[in-house]
Amino acid sequence: MSQPPDPPASAAAEHPFTAVRVTRSFDEVVRQLHEGLLSGRYSPGDRLPNERELGELLRVGRSTVREALRMLELQGLVEVRPGRNGGIFVAEPSGRNVGDALETLLRFRPPSRAELLEFRVSFEGETAWWAARRATPEECERLLALAAAVAEAAAGGAWEQLAEHDVAFHEAVAEAARNQVRVAVMQAINHPLREGVMAMGAEADASVRGAVADDLQAIAEAIRDGDSDGARDRMREHVERNPAFGQPQT
Incomplete structure (x- = not known):
């Protein structure tokens, strides 16, 4: 397949993209576009060159550019809008995108229960501390x-119902901490957290159910009262009490 012609010098100077001259052109196109978008040259909402123009700047075919843009769209970095006023636009950064990417990684490389507990004890404890403030x-x-x-739910509902409310509570604490990084990470560990809570169902007798309910009530009250240290300590105790996660690694 013949290479597209060299772009005009003026067009090449306006964008941080150069001709792709490597074997794996798709990977190189993704890399250049990714780095260009994160370079600070563009702001959310800026229009990027169209597929043809990008192909000329990068000296690759439009099909390669199109596939690279699909990858970047899945990553939440660009938005491709159809129609007369459409085009390729820089997307608004979102903590949800970060959470989705981290969640995907954790699904492919699931942490052990001990690893998740070790992380949650410190992370969620500090998140509760900030939420109280x-x-x-x-x-x-x-x-x-x-x-x-x-x-x-602890008093007589299904364990699945209790588990859903429990997971929603932990997400709400992260949102109350007013830190988009914490929200994104909490969303990312949502799946293994839900699995861990659901795994408790088989051994969750009345005392376990009651302990979960008491823990969340104490955490919520500490956050309401602005008791940062109390919220952190109650959250840490709650996470460590969860028998589904075993003991933290030393």
Whole structure:
């Protein structure tokens, strides 16, 4: 297949892309576009060159450019809009994108229960500490409502219902911490967390159910009262009490 012609000098100077001259052109196109988008040259909402123009700048075929753009769109870096006013635009960064990428990694390389516990004890404890400093009255009400829902499920509901409310509570604490990195990480570990909580169902007698409900009530109250140290300590105790995760690695 013949290479597209060299782009005009003025066009090449406007963008951080150079001709691709390696065997694995697709990987190189993705790399250049990725680095160009993260270089600070572009802002969210900026329009990028179209497929033909990118092909000329990179000296690859449009099909290669199109596949690379699909990859970047899945990563949440670009948005391809159809129609007369469409085009290729730089996407607004989102913690959800980060969480999705990390979740995918954890699904392919699942952490052990001990590894997840070790991480959660410190991470969620500190997240609760920040939530106690930053939570709005509305967020505190949501935490108290979720704690009450867990208590209701613990008193006679299905374990699956309790587990869903429990996971939602941990996500709500992260949101109350007002830190998009913490929210993204919490969303990323949502799947292994849910699996761990669900695994407790077979051995979760009334005392275990009651302990989970009491823990979340204490955490929610500490956050509502602005008791950062208390929220952190109660969260750490709650995570460490979970028998589904075994003991942390030393």
